[in-house]
Amino acid sequence: MTRKQRRMALIGAGIAILGVAVGLVLHALEDTIVFFYTPSEAQAKAIAPGERFRLGGLVADGSIEKIDGTTIRFVVTDAGRELPVTFSGILPDLFREGQGVVAEGMLDAHGVFVADTVLAKHDETYMPKEVADALKKQGHWKTGEGD
Amino acid sequence: MIAEIGHFALILAFAVAAIQATVPLLGAHRGDAALARVAVPCAGTQLALVLAAFVALGIGYVTSDFSIANVWANSHSTKPLLYKITGVWGNHEGSMVLWVLILALFGACVAAFGANLPPMLKARVLSVQAMIAAAFLLFTIATSNPFERLHPAPFDGQGLNPILQDPALAFHPPFLYVGYVGFSIAFSFAVAALIEGRVDAAWARWVRPWTLAAWMFLTIGIAMGSWWAYYELGWGGWWFWDPVENASFMPWLSGTALLHSAIVVEKRDALKVWTILLAILTFSLSLLGTFLVRSGVLTSVHAFAVDPARGIFVLLILSLFVGGSLTLFAWRAPLLRAGGLFAPISREGGLIVNNLLLTAGCATVLIGTLYPLMLETLTGDKVSVGAPFFNATFVPMMIPLLVLVPFGPLLSWKRADVLAAAQRLWAAALLAFVTMLASAWLSRGEPVLAAFGMALGVWLIVGAASETALRIGAFREPLATVFARARGLPRSAWGTALAHGGLGVMVLGIVAVTAWRAETIALMQPGQTVEVAGYDLTLEAVVPRRGPDHDEEVGLVRAERNGRTVARLEPARRVYRVRQMTTSEAAIRPFATGDLYVVMGERDGDGWIVRAYFNPLAPLIWIGAVIMFLGGAVSLTDRRYRIGAPRRARAARVPAVEAAE
Numbered sequence: 001m002t003r004k005q006r007r008m009a010l011i012g013a014g015i016a017i018l019g020v021a022v023g024l025v026l027h028a029l030e031d032t033i034v035f036f037y038t039p040s041e042a043q044a045k046a047i048a049p050g051e052r053f054r055l056g057g058l059v060a061d062g063s064i065e066k067i068d069g070t071t072i073r074f075v076v077t078d079a080g081r082e083l084p085v086t087f088s089g090i091l092p093d094l095f096r097e098g099q100g101v102v103a104e105g106m107l108d109a110h111g112v113f114v115a116d117t118v119l120a121k122h123d124e125t126y127m128p129k130e131v132a133d134a135l136k137k138q139g140h141w142k143t144g145e146g147d
Numbered sequence: 148m149i150a151e152i153g154h155f156a157l158i159l160a161f162a163v164a165a166i167q168a169t170v171p172l173l174g175a176h177r178g179d180a181a182l183a184r185v186a187v188p189c190a191g192t193q194l195a196l197v198l199a200a201f202v203a204l205g206i207g208y209v210t211s212d213f214s215i216a217n218v219w220a221n222s223h224s225t226k227p228l229l230y231k232i233t234g235v236w237g238n239h240e241g242s243m244v245l246w247v248l249i250l251a252l253f254g255a256c257v258a259a260f261g262a263n264l265p266p267m268l269k270a271r272v273l274s275v276q277a278m279i280a281a282a283f284l285l286f287t288i289a290t291s292n293p294f295e296r297l298h299p300a301p302f303d304g305q306g307l308n309p310i311l312q313d314p315a316l317a318f319h320p321p322f323l324y325v326g327y328v329g330f331s332i333a334f335s336f337a338v339a340a341l342i343e344g345r346v347d348a349a350w351a352r353w354v355r356p357w358t359l360a361a362w363m364f365l366t367i368g369i370a371m372g373s374w375w376a377y378y379e380l381g382w383g384g385w386w387f388w389d390p391v392e393n394a395s396f397m398p399w400l401s402g403t404a405l406l407h408s409a410i411v412v413e414k415r416d417a418l419k420v421w422t423i424l425l426a427i428l429t430f431s432l433s434l435l436g437t438f439l440v441r442s443g444v445l446t447s448v449h450a451f452a453v454d455p456a457r458g459i460f461v462l463l464i465l466s467l468f469v470g471g472s473l474t475l476f477a478w479r480a481p482l483l484r485a486g487g488l489f490a491p492i493s494r495e496g497g498l499i500v501n502n503l504l505l506t507a508g509c510a511t512v513l514i515g516t517l518y519p520l521m522l523e524t525l526t527g528d529k530v531s532v533g534a535p536f537f538n539a540t541f542v543p544m545m546i547p548l549l550v551l552v553p554f555g556p557l558l559s560w561k562r563a564d565v566l567a568a569a570q571r572l573w574a575a576a577l578l579a580f581v582t583m584l585a586s587a588w589l590s591r592g593e594p595v596l597a598a599f600g601m602a603l604g605v606w607l608i609v610g611a612a613s614e615t616a617l618r619i620g621a622f623r624e625p626l627a628t629v630f631a632r633a634r635g636l637p638r639s640a641w642g643t644a645l646a647h648g649g650l651g652v653m654v655l656g657i658v659a660v661t662a663w664r665a666e667t668i669a670l671m672q673p674g675q676t677v678e679v680a681g682y683d684l685t686l687e688a689v690v691p692r693r694g695p696d697h698d699e700e701v702g703l704v705r706a707e708r709n710g711r712t713v714a715r716l717e718p719a720r721r722v723y724r725v726r727q728m729t730t731s732e733a734a735i736r737p738f739a740t741g742d743l744y745v746v747m748g749e750r751d752g753d754g755w756i757v758r759a760y761f762n763p764l765a766p767l768i769w770i771g772a773v774i775m776f777l778g779g780a781v782s783l784t785d786r787r788y789r790i791g792a793p794r795r796a797r798a799a800r801v802p803a804v805e806a807a808e
Contacts, residue, residue, distance in 0.1 A: 003488065010499060017504060017544075021507040021508075025511055025540050028535070031539070032532070032533075032535035033518070034530060034531045035529065036530065037529075066751065068670075070670055089668050090731075090746060090748035090756050
């Protein structure tokens with residue numbers, strides 16, 4: 001092989017690997033990313049049941065109820081709309097009524113959000129950024145709650 | 148007083164760094180040896196001054212001097228001493244001082260141990276290193292002064308976030324920073340070489356030990372962070388593809404590529420331009436990581452700074468260094484003379500494939516990390532990119548790499564015979580195949596890919612072992628010859644085998660946990676029993692306990708297997724008194740087959756929610772990382788890489804020994 005051919009072989013291998021990587025990324029960006037919505041946005045977009053998304057907002061006061069041993073039901077609100085959520089499992093340590101929460105899952109046929117993951121803030125000065133932004137947009141931000 | 152001394156030392160360090168960044172560079176440009184020599188005492192002074200600032204802050208923490216705002220915000224008089232000390236870097240300002248300290252430490256080490264570096268190269272390297280230091284010192288002084296005073300001094304501090312009060316996390320940042328910041332040396336060498344217009348085998352030998360040391364610490368730092376997440380966050384997971392985790396993982400990936408491409412520069416005088424580019428990119432990714440973590444554009448457990456001024460400042464530093472070095476690269480790289488020729492199938496070719504796959508994998512992580520930021524800026528849509536994305540992009544890039552790793556060390560330089568290499572791997576292939584059948588049978592074929600993953604791990608381990616066995620003639624030669632050869636085998640060859648074997652061990656752990664973890668959640672009243680992966684867990688009682696700075700409820704859990712008690716676990720829920728913050732403390736009991744992992748949730752009536760996992764082979768993930776670290780350490784003790792050992796004159800005729808193998 002001449003020097004030029006060798007170089008072409010290397011460049012070819014580089015382009016091939018890069019091409020595979022680009023293909024995988026584009027494909028994954030279609031399928032695997034999860035959008036974040038507040039209850040108002042979720043209702044405005046009329047999301048179909050079974051489509052995964054992240055729901056963020058505040059846990060509505062007085063809304064937490066136990067269904068059975070490990071399943072609970074609560075309402076997420078962004079001060080505009082509300083969305084009922086069910087979740088089975090251990091809640092984060094700082095899951096409280098009136099606090100920020102992000103849940104990941106999908107809507108069922110009755111419009112209830114079935115969460116498989118619930119994230120709450122990690123300490124008393126931290127609020128999930130998406131929740132803070134969404135609440136600011138709605139004009140329900142109290143200063144001193146985070147940021 | 149002590150705070151003012153520290154503050155003053157930081158400012159002086161900035162002044163010294165500014166001198167070190169300019170005078171030696173000028174000296175090297177003019178060929179003035181006296182000016183160039185200024186770099187060495189400057190580097191030492193800079194280290195002493197930053198160390199003084201760091202110690203001053205440390206004294207503030209240990210003596211609980213709450214007139215220092217930083218101590219007040221992050222410490223408390225009742226905090227255990229260990230966490231008072233580690234609290235120094237458990238916050239934004241303090242961690243920046245640590246960052247600069249490690250930067251200065253690396254610079255001073257080059258100054259002290261690089262006695263036989265060509266004087267002008269050394270002057271340039273130290274100058275570039277000082278430019279980075281000056282930028283970050285200015286950043287620290289201007290936007291993140293750790294020595295700000297409070298008037299009047301508060302009576303007691305606010306305490307440290309309790310989930311950060313943990314031994315693994317306490318020492319995670321220093322290790323991570325030694326890794327992250329250590330790549331600055333490779334960067335400085337690369338920029339100095341571009342200014343000089345010369346890269347040769349000796350250059351690669353000077354760079355490799357530093358890169359290797361940085362890589363080792365980054366490996367262990369990332370592993371510690373993941374171990375912390377595993378047992379402290381209580382979710383049973385060990386890697387979350389959190390942007391902050393990715394920020395440290397990207398320099399690791401490109402640093403690993405750099406480590407391998409520098410071998411080609413050293414042994415074959417080829418791939419010079421690519422290696423220089425990788426050195427620049429690796430440190431750029433470290434800077435990007437610093438920007439992502441420090442600017443508050445990401446929200447995460449790890450991100451403490453949320454101050455737009457800081458973000459813009461770090462972004463400026465980032466663009467200055469990345470933009471500047473890449474411009475220099477575009478301008479000067481064509482000057483570098485192309486080196487040795489090689490066929491596509493050769494050790495060089497193998498290392499190129501390694502580099503391509505690692506950098507492509509790194510690119511997918513970069514896209515996954517930055518995509519949500521870009522999308523939100525452009526369209527306002529908020530998305531999260533999580534494990535599914537990386538499983539669909541990064542993992543497929545790594546699988547061919549893992550398959551190819553055992554071939555690499557068996558290929559000869561210049562032109563190699565793949566079939567001959569494959570024949571030498573028959574034992575690895577056989578054992579991998581047996582593993583695949585065995586795990587498919589044991590798991591009843593579910594999931595399909597897991598059996599293949601386990602085979603891959605065994606393939607890596609046995610592949611690394613067979614390469615060493617071949618080289619020392621094990622099973623073929625008399626024992627005395629084998630021992631003699633084993634002693635004669637370069638340490639770097641042992642290091643390579645260990646690191647590749649460690650990777651295999653880690654793969655086994657990752658695959659087993661991902662594929663076969665078992666999980667049970669139950670509301671348990673004392674006396675009740677649940678089952679997970681063949682273990683019967685009985686919650687015997689829940690008792691209150693009082694710790695130095697927290698109160699806790701401890702669940703006493705007995706684990707039985709086939710009616711015999713095999714472990715007692717004590718998961719707890721803690722309330723930290725100062726911050727009134729609750730944490731769950733997972734109880735983990737490692738067995739030979741995996742970890743039994745129990746977390747206790749909130750009280751509900753008469754019961755507690757208990758979540759139990761069985762994580763098969765989980766400890767192998769971290770054991771693998773430790774083996775990789777040891778591999779690096781063994782390699783580093785190789786006589787030929789001893790810091791400062793190589794000389795340019797000698798280096799020119801060295802590669803003969805290795806190539807003969």
